[in-house]
Amino acid sequence: MDLLERRIKEDGRVLPGDVLKVDSFLNHQVDPVLMAEVGQEFQRHFAQAPVTKILTVESSGIAPAVFTGYAFKVPVVFARKHKSVTLKDDMYTSVVYSYTKKVSNHIAIARKFLSADDKVLIIDDFLANGQAVEGLIDIINQAGAQLLGVGIVIEKTFQKGRQLLDKREIPVYSLARIKAFENGHVVFTEEQEQ
Numbered sequence: 640m641d642l643l644e645r646r647i648k649e650d651g652r653v654l655p656g657d658v659l660k661v662d663s664f665l666n667h668q669v670d671p672v673l674m675a676e677v678g679q680e681f682q683r684h685f686a687q688a689p690v691t692k693i694l695t696v697e698s699s700g701i702a703p704a705v706f707t708g709y710a711f712k713v714p715v716v717f718a719r720k721h722k723s724v725t726l727k728d729d730m731y732t733s734v735v736y737s738y739t740k741k742v743s744n745h746i747a748i749a750r751k752f753l754s755a756d757d758k759v760l761i762i763d764d765f766l767a768n769g770q771a772v773e774g775l776i777d778i779i780n781q782a783g784a785q786l787l788g789v790g791i792v793i794e795k796t797f798q799k800g801r802q803l804l805d806k807r808e809i810p811v812y813s814l815a816r817i818k819a820f821e822n823g824h825v826v827f828t829e830e831q832e833q
């Protein structure tokens with residue numbers, strides 16, 4: 640997605656540890672015009688999929704997920720993060736190791752918002768090592784729901800998340816694919832329509 644790549648080039652900052660800071664349009668301040676385009680692009684790509692629910696993780700996945708839910712006209716559920724969790728009967732829970740914060744969080748979704756009838760599209764801001772998406776897949780499996788695909792705003796192809804999902808034959812669509820950070824600059828993979 641050209642618009643997004645241009646914005647990353649202009650506003651993104653590469654931090655130590657292969658972390659891209661995009662807090663001016665995605666991770667802190669949010670550009671709703673860009674997010675609306677993001678939502679429409681995910682809807683266009685997954686238009687044939689009979690999606691009933693969008694799932695994401697708080698907090699950075701919420702903006703792109705809500706705009707995608709708006710494009711599909713389906714509800715959006717975000718998993719809540721907790722340092723620890725007292726297991727409750729009314730929640731699905733999983734454990735996710737955070738790449739950027741280097742800590743494990745429990746994520747939880749209330750059972751009443753996800754059922755075996757749901758056909759789910761996962762949306763997230765970044766794909767790095769795939770832990771956040773794996774946690775959501777674990778919850779989808781607990782609910783007996785069906786995963787139709789994964790939409791990612793920014794993928795770092797040099798980390799192992801994409802490989803994990805490809806191995807499981809899960810359809811993944813990323814709007815910007817970064818193959819490397821070189822001297823503080825972002826290098827994208829050659830563009831693609833997947």
Ligand code: 5GP
Binds near residue numbers: 660765768772
């Ligand atoms: P993963 O679970 O795939 O290892 O990492 C995905 C999560 O970590 C995303 O939801 C995102 O919040 C965070 N993350 C991973 N890499 C980056 C990055 O380069 N920049 C930012 N801002 N967040 C990242």
